[in-house]
Amino acid sequence: MxxxxxxxxxxxxxxxxxxxxxxxxxxxxxxxxxxxxxxxxxxxxxxxxxxxxxxxxxxxxxxxxxxxxxxxxxxxxxxxxxxxxxxxxxxxxxxxxxxxxxxxxxxxxxxxxxxxxxxxxxxxxxxxxxxxxxxxxxxxATPIPRTLALALYGDMSLTQITDLPPGRLPVETYIFEGNDNGFEEVYTMMLEELEAGGKVYLVYPVIEQSEQLPQLRAASADLEAISHKFQGYRCGLLHGRMKSDEKDEALRRFKTGDTHILLSTQVIEIGVDVPDATMMVVMNAERFGIAQLHQLRGRVGRGVRKSKCILVASTASSLNRLKVLEKSSDGFHLANIDLLLRGPGDLLGKKQSGHLPEFPIARLEIDGNILQEAHAAALRVLGDSHDLDKFPALKIELSMRQPLCLLGD
Structure with a gap:
């Protein structure tokens, strides 16, 4: 303004x-x-x-x-x-x-x-x-580690808000393997939540069943099965291929309580605010990034009631990665873990993951504290002498490395 x-x-x-x-x-x-x-x-x-x-x-x-x-x-x-x-x-x-x-x-x-x-x-x-x-x-709302932030946005002022908004209750997170026993437990928890007056998000990685990836649960394909499983509770569907007015209507019905279970793809990851939605269930959770799962978890716990987030993994081998979310709801901690797992990618290019040889010696995800110390030292130097006159040796070194810079030719 x-x-x-x-x-x-x-x-x-x-x-x-x-x-x-x-x-x-x-x-x-x-x-x-x-x-x-x-x-x-x-x-x-x-x-x-x-x-x-x-x-x-x-x-x-x-x-x-x-x-x-x-x-x-x-x-x-x-x-x-x-x-x-x-x-x-x-x-x-x-x-x-x-x-x-x-x-x-x-x-x-x-x-x-x-x-x-x-x-x-x-x-x-x-x-x-x-x-x-x-x-x-x-x-x-999905932070990146401060060390990576300094590399990417070193010339920007950074503000980190680490607390939950006032009145928000922490969300309890549970991890299940997607076998018969796992699904039975998940459905039991869903039923208990619905009977207590809550609403449930069911998030899927894809809209339609795929022959190439038969292990993936699909939102459209599961609609009938979930409706049959939870008779007496109305189900809705929301995904990216729907027209705008259809999306709005699906969300409106969920907000007003006309539907109790919303089957959706990751389109609800951001911008959806339904305070009385109290459970988030993510199918094939290993297909989502840690930051993405953290965002999805943030769709619940926005009201006065205690909320739950359930992550269902396809295989036992993917459980360890997801357990990071079970142990922590700190976005900054999760961002650091994500950086270690995925790698920083190409800082100056298009690749957004992978351990690339961006630096000759150090690795950003391990040695990031050096970057923070260097950043602080550079600010101190420039605070003492903006044109580096007090630091002639540093000025000579920089002028040799950057012959076209403003520090000298």
């Missing part, structure tokens, strides 16, 4: 249409209750926005008539241009790929460099700010 009040534009990008709509409705509600003289214009741009309306929104963004835009990947389309974008928020940023984040960043800086028009709701931009880069706020 400070940026918009100064006459500039704001963009808010999220990974799913469901979440974009929720943010848009929430912001519109907040603006309704705010006592401001001129309400800023807010728009929603997603893949489902009709062509005619989409063209009008893009035109108003270009002229500055729209102050704030909320949207999905549509915001990084080539035909979206801003008049004077000065702040960009990326929610659930871990859900965007390396190329997508790069495209968004390049669009931001292109917008700032080419910003020759007067900003929205203003008589004109302050002098000399034509090349001002926008502020960027990247948010994620």
């Amino acid at each position: 400070e940026v918009i009040g100064s006459g500039y534009q704001a963009a808010f990008m999220v990974p799913t249409e469901l979440l974009a709509v929720q943010h848009y409705e929430h912001l519109c509600e907040l603006l309704e209750n705010m006592e401001v003289q001129a309400k800023p214009s807010v728009a929603l741009l997603t893949g489902s926005t009709p062509s005619k309306k989409s063209r009008m929104i893009r035109k108003d963004l270009q002229t500055g008539d729209i102050s704030m835009i909320i949207g999905t990947h549509s915001l990084i389309a080539d035909n979206v241009e801003f008049s004077a974008l000065r702040i960009a928020v990326v929610d659930e940023q871990h859900r965007f790929g390396v190329i997508q984040r790069g495209r968004f960043n390049s669009k931001l800086y292109t917008a700032s460099v080419n910003s020759t028009m007067a900003p929205a709701n203003s008589d004109g931009p302050p002098k000399g700010d034509g090349y001002m880069a926008p502020h960027i706020l990247a948010m994620s």
Whole structure:
């Protein structure tokens, strides 16, 4: 609101249409209750926005008539241009790929460099700010280890919120092997939860049964079997191939209590808030990443009742990896374990996992504390002598390693 009040534009990008709509409705509600003289214009741009309306929104963004835009990947389309974008928020940023984040960043800086028009709701931009880069706020409920964060975002200010939101109860996590005995225990726990008045998410790795991967349980295929197993309780289905209005209706029915069990794929991983949902069951849990399972677990435990998360593994060999989640609900601890298991990937490329020889000697997932110490030391040095005049030996060394840098030639 400070940026918009100064006459500039704001963009808010999220990974799913469901979440974009929720943010848009929430912001519109907040603006309704705010006592401001001129309400800023807010728009929603997603893949489902009709062509005619989409063209009008893009035109108003270009002229500055729209102050704030909320949207999905549509915001990084080539035909979206801003008049004077000065702040960009990326929610659930871990859900965007390396190329997508790069495209968004390049669009931001292109917008700032080419910003020759007067900003929205203003008589004109302050002098000399034509090349001002926008502020960027990247948010994620799935943290990455601080050492990796320093490597990736060393020039960004990092804030870590380690506590649960006020009033939240920790979620109890259980691991079962997906054999006959395991499923019998899971179904018994589900029935107890339903009888106590709770609601249950059932999450599957795929929508339809696959001949290539017959071991995977499928949401659509299981609908009839689960409905038969829990007679007297209504089941709903939610997945990515459904139309927007069908998704909204499935979620609405689950929220209002018309359905008690929601069979879904990972589309509910983010942006879904049903406070009286008290149990999360994940089928073939070994097919999901640790961070993803941590996010799914966060869909329950949002109300006043104690909640449970059940992870069902296909094989006994995959149980050890999942037990990490059973022992800890600390996202930062899980992120460190995930880094050790998967590897950091290519820091400067597209590969997002694997133990690559990015550094000649150290390994980020093991020796990350050295990076933290080096980061702190560099800040101390620059705090004492911004141009390194007090550190001539370091200046000479750096000038030899980086002959084109500002420190010397």
